[in-house]
């Protein structure tokens with residue numbers, strides 16, 4: 282390409298302008314604050330184009346919310362009114378950051394919360410946008426991943442997430458057209474490396490969350506199904522309230538997505554125990570106040586199991602009608618028992634759930650069991666439906682393919698001083714519990730805790746070896762002797 286002298290001079294100037302990143306002026310900051318306080322309808326023009334598009338890309342909107350991109354970043358109405366009528370003053374602090382970014386902090390006096398806004402070249406961006414500006418991107422069918430640290434991510438986990446999304450879209454009945462729309466628009470998933478990093482991005486002390494303003498998933502878990510369910514329910518409903526009764530909102534997220542680090546079946550089993558032992562009953566969680574006053578270790582599994590039942594008993598459409606019914610003004614009321622199926626149906630559902638244990642303690646292999654591994658530390662064999670273990674504290678199983686660059690967080694938590702060599706499953710046993718982890722998704726995929734079973738048999742140990750069997754479907758590839766490794770736990 283040939284350029285004339287004038288064009289070449291302009292190019293040099295433009296390049297120089299890019300290098301000398303533009304600092305935000307006090308005047309521009311004041312104009313933004315004025316729009317924020319006085320003309321909320323005019324704030325969207327401040328938002329950087331790609332984030333405004335991100336906020337709109339899934340077609341999700343919230344009742345009564347003008348500026349979706351400001352959800353959880355906005356100043357409240359009361360503060361706005363107090364500034365307007367002169368009973369509060371706003372102080373602003375402007376700090377220029379690197380690469381053309383600026384940080385505007387607003388403090389309202391007296392009282393009132395502080396708020397912060399990030400800008401790039403005088404346009405509003407989210408803290409997530411700013412803090413992830415140099416992160417690597419990776420695309421799949423349904424996702425764009427933004428990676429703080431490549432070693433936290435692997436393709437297997439990404440494929441699991443794609444398959445999970447496809448399954449949930451089936452369960453909640455999303456049309457082919459909308460499904461294609463999601464594939465095109467993608468779910469943006471920001472994978473963070475630490476709790477400090479996630480706090481920078483979200484301002485919350487959390488392990489993961491669904492950001493409503495931009496429909497981003499921000500998490501320290503590489504397979505955070507629970508938060509994705511929150512997003513997919515909103516995607517299905519399109520026009521939603523910002524608030525839904527937590528019995529349904531958290532219930533469906535647990536029912537279909539488990540909870541951070543634990544697959545749905547694990548949390549539903551806990552719900553089963555809580556119901557059967559009457560430690561927590563779904564009836565106790567129907568009022569908003571009692572739900573939020575109950576520890577999540579009780580309220581989430583119990584509502585999760587009950588919502589799994591509801592989806593089963595009512596079908597997705599009727600279930601989502603109920604979900605919508607208890608949103609908005611009714612998000613904080615008591616759910617009426619008359620809106621729910623009969624307790625007879627619930628009890629028969631509980632009986633069917635109790636039928637199929639994933640892990641059976643003390644179960645020995647039969648004659649038709651194919652031996653996979655045998656030495657003094659462990660014996661493993663499998664038949665068509667179950668894998669039988671006799672192990673000491675733990676055993677590691679490798680997959681056929683090892684993900685490049687990936688380091689499993691769960692492995693590191695169990696073996697802080699060992700180097701990770703691509704092992705896929707970790708199975709641990711002690712006298713209290715037996716656990717199976719998928720180290721590529723970092724999720725607990727099966728667990729047996731006799732203390733949390735109404736009629737559980739104790740964990741059997743003989744000569745220092747724990748005996749149990751695991752449903753073979755827990756492992757998604759054949760186990761081989763060459764891929765089995767024994768390491769002492771915690772060393």
Ligand SMILES: [Zn+2]
Nearest residue numbers: 507511531534
């Ligand atoms: Zn949740």
